[in-house]
Amino acid sequence: MAKIVSIHSFHGGTGKSNTAANLAALMALAGKRVGIVDADVQSPDIHVLFNLEEDEFDKSITDYLCGKCAIEEAAYDCSRALQLDGEAAVASAGLYLVPSSIRAGDIARVLCEGYDVNLLSDGLRHLARCQNLDYLLVVTPPGLSGETLVSITISDVLVVILRPDRQDYQGTAVTVDVARKLEVPRLLVVVNKVLPRYDLKAVGQAVARTYDAEVAGVLPLSEDVIGLASGGIFALRYPDHPLTQRYRDIAAKLMAV
Amino acid sequence: MRMPKLLQKVLAGVLVLFVAVVVTTSVISGWNLDRLLREQYDSKGAALANDIAAASVETLLNRDASTLQSALDQSAEIQGVSYVFIVDDRGQIVAHTFVPSVPEAVRSLSGNRATTTIRDVHVDGLGDFADIAAPILGGEAGYVHVGMDRAIMANQIKSAIAGTSLAILVVMIALAAAGAMVVIRTVTRPILRLTDVAQSLERGDPYRPEALAGLSKQKDELGQLARVFGDMAAQVKARETRLKQQVEELRIEIDQTKKAKQVAEITESDYFKSLRQKAKEMRTVRE
Numbered sequence: 009m010a011k012i013v014s015i016h017s018f019h020g021g022t023g024k025s026n027t028a029a030n031l032a033a034l035m036a037l038a039g040k041r042v043g044i045v046d047a048d049v050q051s052p053d054i055h056v057l058f059n060l061e062e063d064e065f066d067k068s069i070t071d072y073l074c075g076k077c078a079i080e081e082a083a084y085d086c087s088r089a090l091q092l093d094g095e096a097a098v099a100s101a102g103l104y105l106v107p108s109s110i111r112a113g114d115i116a117r118v119l120c121e122g123y124d125v126n127l128l129s130d131g132l133r134h135l136a137r138c139q140n141l142d143y144l145l146v147v148t149p150p151g152l153s154g155e156t157l158v159s160i161t162i163s164d165v166l167v168v169i170l171r172p173d174r175q176d177y178q179g180t181a182v183t184v185d186v187a188r189k190l191e192v193p194r195l196l197v198v199v200n201k202v203l204p205r206y207d208l209k210a211v212g213q214a215v216a217r218t219y220d221a222e223v224a225g226v227l228p229l230s231e232d233v234i235g236l237a238s239g240g241i242f243a244l245r246y247p248d249h250p251l252t253q254r255y256r257d258i259a260a261k262l263m264a265v
Numbered sequence: 266m267r268m269p270k271l272l273q274k275v276l277a278g279v280l281v282l283f284v285a286v287v288v289t290t291s292v293i294s295g296w297n298l299d300r301l302l303r304e305q306y307d308s309k310g311a312a313l314a315n316d317i318a319a320a321s322v323e324t325l326l327n328r329d330a331s332t333l334q335s336a337l338d339q340s341a342e343i344q345g346v347s348y349v350f351i352v353d354d355r356g357q358i359v360a361h362t363f364v365p366s367v368p369e370a371v372r373s374l375s376g377n378r379a380t381t382t383i384r385d386v387h388v389d390g391l392g393d394f395a396d397i398a399a400p401i402l403g404g405e406a407g408y409v410h411v412g413m414d415r416a417i418m419a420n421q422i423k424s425a426i427a428g429t430s431l432a433i434l435v436v437m438i439a440l441a442a443a444g445a446m447v448v449i450r451t452v453t454r455p456i457l458r459l460t461d462v463a464q465s466l467e468r469g470d471p472y473r474p475e476a477l478a479g480l481s482k483q484k485d486e487l488g489q490l491a492r493v494f495g496d497m498a499a500q501v502k503a504r505e506t507r508l509k510q511q512v513e514e515l516r517i518e519i520d521q522t523k524k525a526k527q528v529a530e531i532t533e534s535d536y537f538k539s540l541r542q543k544a545k546e547m548r549t550v551r552e
């Protein structure tokens with residue numbers, strides 16, 4: 009049965025989308041069948057990272073949640089991204105993206121109506137079964153809105169991303185506590201955008217101590233990520249980059265679940 | 266202790282240099298020695314030839330060559346003298362010290378009536394000689410020829426040069442090695458010390474200025490290097506501590522009461538309670 013992994017951060021711009029896309033790509037490269045759902049309906053962006061043009065998709069998670077389509081209709085095969093750099097993907101591997109709608113009307117509608125736990129949960133399970141997925145990564149909206157809580161509820165693993173920034177500390181603490189109340193089976197913390205001159209290990213230890221949680225990775229702020237300007241998946245573009253190695257370590261931890 | 270690499274290099278260089286020096290000085294002194302010995306031998310031979318010429322006038326005029334033989338034999342005993350022979354006014358060899366017979370190359374040798382002449386001759390089977398011809402009675406009664414052995418000279422030169430050159434080479438190399446050792450020690454020791462300190466910094470050990478205290482006082486380039494290095498190490502360490510402090514400043518502060526309130530706001534809603542219920546159900550279903 010597919011493992012559902014929610015990728016969450018209390019604040020926007022923390023690096024959820026980038027981290028999720030990289031992890032999904034690396035897991036697929038490792039031979040897994042992976043789905044990635046952009047449930048951050050307020051700021052849809054993962055399709056950009058996968059170079060899925062806006063006119064290339066007309067169905068989205070939003071459509072599914074509004075009952076306008078079946079979830080598998082909104083799942084776009086992105087395996088081609090894996091072959092971009094000539095790295096032969098494992099034959100059985102797969103990468104499917106369920107994008108979020110960029111149409112303002114759809115966004116507003118989902119935002120005000122909210123969505124049902126069962127609807128999201130059933131949809132994800134159905135998609136996992138349809139595509140025979142091993143992992144389903146769900147990128148949640150920031151904050152602790154109903155959508156996020158639903159996402160956490162149905163997750164096997166919750167990855168909480170924070171920056172070493174006071175904006176993120178308190179909110180992350182609340183998220184961690186709430187997730188524990190929801191008895192999420194595994195909670196991992198990822199620290200992103202850490203100034204490279206910091207001792208990354210010490211940062212990881214400080215965060216682990218503070219939240220009494222496992223830190224799955226500490227990712228430095230990287231000029232190369234900024235340089236890529238969301239023009240692709242970093243780990244595919246720079247397979248030998250130290251940051252990619254760090255993404256790979258996190259992916260390995262997820263796949264060990 | 267392993268020989269420092271620097272010392273090995275310097276020693277190799279010194280060895281090449283000294284061998285070159287000793288070879289050139291040997292060649293020059295050999296050449297000088299050859300000249301000096303030649304002069305000495307030649308004048309010795311000329312004196313001998315003149316003596317014999319003076320002494321043999323009488324006997325030659327009396328055509329009593331046999332008495333000359335013993336005198337010649339005695340002369341040939343002198344060190345460096347290879348042969349002596351006398352040619353009479355008709356060009357006949359009347360007495361000689363060759364055993365058993367006079368070689369052809371020697372027969373044709375002539376002299377000068379006015380003066381004693383010296384010329385180099387090569388005699389097959391006997392070797393190289395300086396043939397010194399002294400006229401007897403201005404050549405009226407013939408000539409005395411004395412052959413000085415060049416081979417003896419060459420051997421003397423060789424043994425003299427070889428012995429001293431070798432001795433000089435050994436002494437020079439020993440002195441140079443000792444000197445180089447002292448100089449290199451004074452250079453490599455401090456460098457090794459700096460290397461040690463640098464490695465300990467690399468490992469992240471704290472920087473102890475005492476480790477370079479003596480060296481930093483040295484009033485030469487090494488002392489300067491040690492001082493610069495020490496300053497650098499202190500700065501690097503200071504920056505490191507600053508960074509560490511920054512990371513420590515990263516100590517994440519969380520307002521616990523505020524957090525409890527924020528968590529409660531979420532978790533105490535009915536919606537949340539139903540989610541919790543849902544989560545429980547789902548997990549039991551999956552198990």
Ligand SMILES: Nc1ncnc2c1ncn2[C@@H]1O[C@H](COP(=O)(O)OP(=O)(O)OP(=O)(O)O)[C@@H](O)[C@H]1O
Pocket residue numbers: 017019020021022023024025026027048051053150200201202227228229230231233234237238
């Ligand atoms: N490690 C990093 N180093 C440098 N830049 C990064 C790093 N991670 C993410 N970024 C940049 O930060 C920006 C936000 O990243 P991303 O879109 O992944 O975050 P997000 O949490 O999904 O944001 P949003 O809430 O807006 O969807 C992007 O421009 C991205 O390129």
Ligand SMILES: [Mg+2]
Pocket residue numbers: 024025026048051053054
């Ligand atoms: Mg995003």
